[in-house]
Amino acid sequence: MPARKATNTRPRRAPAVDVFKFGGASLADAAAVRHAIGIILDERPSRTVTVVSALAGVTDALLAMAELARAGDMRGVDSAVDRLHARHRAVAEGILSSQRARNSLVKALDVAFAELRTLAHGVASLRELTPRTRDFLVARGEQLSAQLVVAGLLGRGAKAQYVEAAELIRTDGVFGNAFPDLAATDRLVRDRLGPLLRRKVLPVVPGFVGGGVDGALVTLGRGGSDLTATVLGRALKAQRISLWKDVPGLMTTDPRLVPSARIVPQLNVREAAELAYYGAKVLHPRALIPLARIAVPVFVRPFADPSAAGTEISTRHTLQRYPVKALSIVRAQALVTVTGNGMLGVPGIAARTFAALQQAGISVTLITQASSEHSISLCVPAERSKDARTALEQAFALELSRRELEGMDVKTGMATLAVVGLGMAGSPGIASRMFTALSTSSVNIVAIAQGSSELNISVVIAERDAEAAARSVHDEFQLDKIGGGGVRSDDRLDVILLGVGQIGRELLRILPRTRRRVKPTIVGLIDRSGYLFDPDGLSAKQLLAAVAHKEAGASLTSMPQALRATAPEAVAQIARHALSRPVLVDLTADETLPAIRKAIGADWDIVLANKKPLSAPRAEVQALRALAAQHGARILHETTVGAGLPVMDSYAKLVETGDKVLRVEGCTSGTLGFLLSEIGKGRPFSEALGDAMKLGYTEPDPRDDLSGMDVARKALILARLIGFTGDLSDVTVESLVPEAFRAMPVAKFKSTLAQQDKMWAERQAAAVRQGRVLRYVLRATPTKVKVGLQAVPPSHPLAGLRGTDNQIVFTTMRYREHPLVITGPGAGPAVTAAGVLNDILQLTPA
Numbered sequence: 142m143p144a145r146k147a148t149n150t151r152p153r154r155a156p157a158v159d160v161f162k163f164g165g166a167s168l169a170d171a172a173a174v175r176h177a178i179g180i181i182l183d184e185r186p187s188r189t190v191t192v193v194s195a196l197a198g199v200t201d202a203l204l205a206m207a208e209l210a211r212a213g214d215m216r217g218v219d220s221a222v223d224r225l226h227a228r229h230r231a232v233a234e235g236i237l238s239s240q241r242a243r244n245s246l247v248k249a250l251d252v253a254f255a256e257l258r259t260l261a262h263g264v265a266s267l268r269e270l271t272p273r274t275r276d277f278l279v280a281r282g283e284q285l286s287a288q289l290v291v292a293g294l295l296g297r298g299a300k301a302q303y304v305e306a307a308e309l310i311r312t313d314g315v316f317g318n319a320f321p322d323l324a325a326t327d328r329l330v331r332d333r334l335g336p337l338l339r340r341k342v343l344p345v346v347p348g349f350v351g352g353g354v355d356g357a358l359v360t361l362g363r364g365g366s367d368l369t370a371t372v373l374g375r376a377l378k379a380q381r382i383s384l385w386k387d388v389p390g391l392m393t394t395d396p397r398l399v400p401s402a403r404i405v406p407q408l409n410v411r412e413a414a415e416l417a418y419y420g421a422k423v424l425h426p427r428a429l430i431p432l433a434r435i436a437v438p439v440f441v442r443p444f445a446d447p448s449a450a451g452t453e454i455s456t457r458h459t460l461q462r463y464p465v466k467a468l469s470i471v472r473a474q475a476l477v478t479v480t481g482n483g484m485l486g487v488p489g490i491a492a493r494t495f496a497a498l499q500q501a502g503i504s505v506t507l508i509t510q511a512s513s514e515h516s517i518s519l520c521v522p523a524e525r526s527k528d529a530r531t532a533l534e535q536a537f538a539l540e541l542s543r544r545e546l547e548g549m550d551v552k553t554g555m556a557t558l559a560v561v562g563l564g565m566a567g568s569p570g571i572a573s574r575m576f577t578a579l580s581t582s583s584v585n586i587v588a589i590a591q592g593s594s595e596l597n598i599s600v601v602i603a604e605r606d607a608e609a610a611a612r613s614v615h616d617e618f619q620l621d622k623i624g625g626g627g628v629r630s631d632d633r634l635d636v637i638l639l640g641v642g643q644i645g646r647e648l649l650r651i652l653p654r655t656r657r658r659v660k661p662t663i664v665g666l667i668d669r670s671g672y673l674f675d676p677d678g679l680s681a682k683q684l685l686a687a688v689a690h691k692e693a694g695a696s697l698t699s700m701p702q703a704l705r706a707t708a709p710e711a712v713a714q715i716a717r718h719a720l721s722r723p724v725l726v727d728l729t730a731d732e733t734l735p736a737i738r739k740a741i742g743a744d745w746d747i748v749l750a751n752k753k754p755l756s757a758p759r760a761e762v763q764a765l766r767a768l769a770a771q772h773g774a775r776i777l778h779e780t781t782v783g784a785g786l787p788v789m790d791s792y793a794k795l796v797e798t799g800d801k802v803l804r805v806e807g808c809t810s811g812t813l814g815f816l817l818s819e820i821g822k823g824r825p826f827s828e829a830l831g832d833a834m835k836l837g838y839t840e841p842d843p844r845d846d847l848s849g850m851d852v853a854r855k856a857l858i859l860a861r862l863i864g865f866t867g868d869l870s871d872v873t874v875e876s877l878v879p880e881a882f883r884a885m886p887v888a889k890f891k892s893t894l895a896q897q898d899k900m901w902a903e904r905q906a907a908a909v910r911q912g913r914v915l916r917y918v919l920r921a922t923p924t925k926v927k928v929g930l931q932a933v934p935p936s937h938p939l940a941g942l943r944g945t946d947n948q949i950v951f952t953t954m955r956y957r958e959h960p961l962v963i964t965g966p967g968a969g970p971a972v973t974a975a976g977v978l979n980d981i982l983q984l985t986p987a
């Protein structure tokens with residue numbers, strides 16, 4: 142490999158922490174908690190920080206219980222506590238198999254619920270519920286579920302530890318809606334979790350909770366566990382944050398509202414933040430703020446299907462043909478309008494309005510000022526509309542008394558609909574398309590607001606119109622077509638390269654020179670570390686940078702835009718996007734069947750230079766072929782035998798024209814061809830092999846070539862074409878590595894080559910005495926496959942081979958007397974890449 146110097150290619154040390162958050166909607170019962178524990182242990186056995194929500198419905202139940210206490214309803218409180226206790230006990234009993242562990246967990250729950258009861262009784266007797274006490278009570282939900290998860294992990298033999306949220310998350314202390322002090326929290330988290338992670342302990346943290354002033358517990362607002370996860374991910378510079386939810390990903394809209402909602406494969410963080418802020422329940426409104434400057438990708442992942450890709454929220458901007466990517470609907474809103482001539486030209490009315498409402502702890506979902514500046518309207522949750530009115534009346538008491546403001550109008554029964562997308566700024570007419578769609582479905586728009594970011598447009602509508610409005614806007618922006626493998630264009634062919642080694646780099650070099658109307662577009666690169674992807678095609682600059690990285694020995698994920706993933710994960714993630722005739726090109730020498738199966742499952746075609754997939758056990762290859770047939774996927778693999786020589790192509794043409802191949806023979810190892818022809822010239826084995834290594838003809842360990850396994854794989858692929866039903870283990874292989882040299886380390890093997898010179902000189906001399914030449918030959922019939930050293934007579938076609946040339950000989954019904962012979966260079970990146978390109982072009986529309 143040429144050691145070209147490249148700038149900027151030193152791999153950054155990979156931050157290796159994962160943050161998992163399990164949402165309440167997912168944690169329904171013992172089976173669900175067991176499933177969550179399984180996910181933690183399956184995905185990463187170490188370096189995972191887990192955040193848990195309260196069990197499904199528990200936060201609501203605790204809040205309701207607190208209200209009963211405030212009302213002094215002692216019996217109501219008791220039965221609520223009993224129900225919660227029973228639920229948690231049932232989970233405890235269902236997640237632990239050891240009786241002892243179960244007993245001690247059940248005891249701990251008994252203590253926790255006794256405390257909770259005492260506290261609630263206290264509230265009930267005083268009939269006073271302060272925000273502080275309410276937060277303290279509600280925090281119990283998360284604290285309990287985190288304890289259950291820790292116990293479950295310990296029960297499975299993992300090292301896990303409960304870490305109190307207040308020890309990690311310092312906040313502004315606002316009860317019910319606290320926000321973290323990010324800098325202080327960063328330090329606490331690193332100090333507290335760093336040592337645990339280094340010891341491979343799995344920390345489990347209750348979500349939704351933080352520490353306030355003077356040791357109080359506070360909560361972070363409904364849905365706050367999302368925020369806990371991003372705050373921890375930020376502090377630890379996690380490689381990713383996974384939010385496990387009860388949906389397949391972040392969707393174009395709430396699937397409960399619009400059944401044709403689709404998974405959005407990737408969203409820019411600004412889009413997702415806007416969507417959350419405008420009320421998409423799937424994310425806490427402020428969850429992405431901690432990640433504004435620290436680019437940790439967040440994945441919304443389906444709890445029910447851990448292998449699915451979900452939605453990636455990251456700094457990229459993909460799916461650019463969709464100016465609008467998602468929409469959110471918030472129901473139960475009230476529109477508060479402040480009117481009056483006194484507003485004209487008076488600065489700061491909007492700011493004062495906001496401030497007044499914020500002080501009262503009321504969240505404003507939308508604010509709009511009429512162009513006349515005669516009125517200002519804002520949306521607040523309907524249940525807070527009375528409080529909003531009071532707060533505003535107080536704030537503007539003076540103006541109201543002077544009649545500069547006429548008064549407040551409050552309309553309940555409203556909903557807001559917001560559309561979000563980065564592409565909106567650049568595409569005019571989005572608003573008018575939205576309004577037309579709404580009016581076509583007879584939805585009346587009560588107010589309009591465009592976010593200053595130009596990332597969103599929001600409208601206020603009557604709540605009864607919400608569903609119709611969501612559907613019509615969803616249709617208008619074709620959101621039911623986003624993502625998921627839909628064919629995008631006939632004029633493209635999207636290539637995803639698996640493996641960016643020598644052949645890959647050569648392919649990237651020659652691909653732009655193809656003379657076809659439709660040029661294949663490289664949209665993705667995958668290596669062992671992760672992947673780089675852009676559905677609109679990776680730019681020449683990105684490709685060059687990737688090549689430079691790989692040549693310098695770095696992995697793809699050391700590039701800023703790349704994401705960490707296994708190959709099957711990368712394929713799944715890429716397959717979420719709408720691609721045109723996607724082709725996975727496997728240039729590795731790895732076990733890639735799982736990734737290939739994923740690709741075929743997504744209707745991709747496959748081009749293989751890798752020999753392993755088709756030389757795998759027969760049942761697996763048959764299953765792969767069946768899957769391909771079912772999906773109409775083609776598998777081309779010309780370069781698995783004889784590099785760019787038209788071996789498979791010739792075979793296919795013979796069969797298509799009704800011929801039958803009886804036998805295949807040949808020399809298909811450039812390395813062994815070179816070695817044997819050098820020995821044939823009288824050179825010692827050690828010298829000849831030394832040259833082969835220097836010229837880059839061998840694998841890093843030359844025994845991989847000398848063992849004959851590479852030829853055996855090719856022989857098996859050819860044999861299977863003509864009906865051989867065996868496996869690699871049924872191929873008779875003669876290894877050229879003497880027994881004594883097989884187990885030693887590579888370095889030792891390389892330094893003792895001369896010890897084999899005598900043996901090779903004798904073999905060579907014997908062949909010469911018979912007037913023959915040595916070749917490493919494969920021979921395959923439908924019943925027998927054999928590879929090994931042979932002395933062939935000079936009249937044999939194989940005798941004439943030179944250097945790294947390959948030869949494949951088909952004996953067929955038609956070519957029985959004079960077999961069909963294909964000869965030529967059969968190794969090296971240049972000819973192999975050309976062969977791969979030829980396969981890709983076969984799949985490309987003319």
Ligand code: ADP
Pocket residue numbers: 163164165166167194364384385386387388390391392393394395396397421422423424467468
């Ligand atoms: P968690 O269990 O993590 O707290 P939530 O219940 O807060 O998860 O969020 C998931 C819910 O959000 C889903 O059940 C879905 O009904 C709702 N939802 C609203 N908008 C969307 C959207 N755009 N994509 C996915 N889910 C959405």
Ligand code: ASP
Pocket residue numbers: 164165194195200201282348349362363364365366367
């Ligand atoms: N349990 C809390 C809630 O229901 C926090 C969360 O689930 O994220 O709002």
Ligand code: MG
Pocket residue numbers: 164165363364365367422423425
């Ligand atoms: Mg939530």
